[in-house]
Amino acid sequence: MLIRTPSDLGALIRERRVKLGLDQLSLARKAGTSRKWLIEVENGKSRAEIGLILRTLKALGAVLTLSDAPAAALRQRQGKSAAEPVDIDRVLESLKRRP
Numbered sequence: 001m002l003i004r005t006p007s008d009l010g011a012l013i014r015e016r017r018v019k020l021g022l023d024q025l026s027l028a029r030k031a032g033t034s035r036k037w038l039i040e041v042e043n044g045k046s047r048a049e050i051g052l053i054l055r056t057l058k059a060l061g062a063v064l065t066l067s068d069a070p071a072a073a074l075r076q077r078q079g080k081s082a083a084e085p086v087d088i089d090r091v092l093e094s095l096k097r098r099p
Contacts, residue, residue, distance in 0.1 A: 007044035014042040031059040
């Protein structure tokens with residue numbers, strides 16, 4: 001599943017929870033969170049703590065995998081090599097220099 005927004009992530013968590021036959025309270029206890037927090041995340045809370053998200057995904061038996069495939073496709077459309085590395089230090093320096 002492609003996750004682009006907090007709502008997408010919430011939908012994934014809800015879908016997986018329901019598929020596993022867990023109610024919100026059971027999953028919250030298993031993940032060490034509150035039911036209220038889980039409700040907010042399932043509804044697309046945009047500022048959820050990443051540590052709690054990862055614990056919740058682990059409790060669901062889900063694995064988070066990152067891919068830069070869309071970025072590589074964009075670079076190819078722009079005529080750049082898909083394997084072109086990104087210099088994170090250069091990016092950070094350019095951001096520091098912005099007024």
